[in-house]
Amino acid sequence: MGTSMTTTVRDLMEESGVAFGTSGARGLVTAMTDRVCYGYTRGFLSYLLEIGEFRPGGEVALAGDLRPSTPRILKACAEAIRDAGGAPVFCGYVPTPALATYAFARKTPSIMVTGSHIPDNRNGVKFHRAAGEVLKDDEAGMSRQTTTPDPAKFDAAGALKAPAPLPPVRDVEEAFVRRYLDVFGADALTGLTIGLYQHSAVGRDVIARIFAALGAEVVALGRSDTFIPVDTEALRPEDIKLARDWAAERRFDALASTDGDSDRPLLSDHKGRWLRGDILGILCARELGADAVVTPVSSNTALEKCGAFARTQRSRIGSPYVIGAMQEQTGVVCGYEANGGFLLGSPVTRNGRTLSALPTRDSVLPIVAVLAAAKRRPIADLVAELPRRVTYSDRIKDFPTADSKAILAYLSQTDQSQARIEAAFSSLAGELASVDQTDGLRMTFANASVIHLRPSGNAPELRCYTETDDEASAEALNVAALNQVREYLVNASRG
Secondary structure, three states, X not given: OOOOOOEEHHHHHHHHOOEEEOOEEEEEOOOOOHHHHHHHHHHHHHHHHHHOOOXXXXXXXXXXXXXXXXXXXXXXXXXXXXXXXXXXXXXXXXXXXXXXXXXXXXXXXXXXXXXXXXXXXXXXXXXXXXXXXXXXXXXXXXXXXXXXXXXXXXXXXXXXXXXXXXXXXXXXXXXXXXXXXXXXXXXXXOOOEEEEEEEOOOOHHHHHHHHHHOOOEEEEEEEOOOOOOOOOOOOOHHHHHHHHHHHHHOOOOEEEEXXXXXXOEEEEOOOOOEOOHHHHHHHHHHHHOOOXXXXXXXXXXXXXXXXXXXXXXXXXXXXXXXXXXXXXXXXXEEEEOOOOOEEEOOOXXXXXXXXXXEEEEEOHHHHHHHHHHHOOOOHXXXXXXXXXXXXXXXXXXXXXXXXXXXXXXXXXXXXXXXHHHHXXXXXXXXXXXXXXXOOOEEEEEOOOOEEEEEEOOOOOOEEEEEEEOOHHHHHXXXXXXXXXXXXXXXXXXXX
């Protein structure tokens, strides 16, 4: 990329290899140079200026996760904010929902530097509009924005020559703690002992504060100075084993954790069995008394089968799609994802206090709400009350997106779809009953088993979701389905 050339955000994506979409920009740290991150940020603010959500002199809130590359990228974003005529407000290294709570309340744009759950050789820059997430309708407007970086600012490798220090930290943690304390009360978790798997999650300390403020005994576990890519939707075997071992060593009512930027939750029962995010979402929605619940097509069908909600709706995968569908609902509205991200689309009144809407992923609300319910009945009992449907997910890492799309196209060809699906999967799941292409390819079989294939939207991975009536068969079906992808479908789709 010529340093003195006017370029668009779309050009930046093509030239740098750093993908851009509604989750922001994500890519390899080596590709996310200061110049690239600067350009994306200028494009974001140019779009907000166009739609009236940013003006010269206006504040833009900034925060980041604990990846080694995050401080450098934050400085590049702050430089772009200043050059756009704005005032960067550095909120520190805090959870994405803590940044959003602060910024949404002030109608202020915000930027979170995080790669979420992906390894630390990658990172990302996530953009929020003044009152909510960037949605699909915003993506085209942001992509066409132009930016002309001053070539004198950057060296030949795209690094800022003289990065300014970040501003002093603005405290946003206190308001984040008060959000839950004011509504749930200081005795909400009294009597509970919670093991907090801290690893390298940016929210590890403030979440401990929240649990303690609500009356729980909190035991810190597994703190790490090295970044650990915990994916709440596809847990590493070591994270599963750690939870079981900790639960066996001492008495916990639950274990809790989050992903890297602490917007996706993990919660286990007293035996250290992590709950799937789509089961946690049902329990939280029920505890909040939701009228309408939105969740992506990949989530567990216990939502509809439990009969607890007046209205349910399925969307494509990704928080922007969930939020878009939530906006069509009325009453107490919430949404959740299979990765555990929980979104509150309307205010909720509890104990005479009102919890304001937070239409972005929040890890704390589902954990606290279900822990509060666990004072009445153990988490394992709450789960056992739901219809017995078990989902399992895994992925093939470093799987080219082009291969994922080719496989889905091969299986979806109209005149041969059923024959090709059954050739690939009938030995695993039997006769095909229906196909849903809302997002990827979700195949339901006559025995009620589900296999759902989908390319990841933010990493070179092919994700597989399976659902059956028990844990062992759901996992076995997932393993077998991914083996079929590797051993049969890759070659078949290439013809």
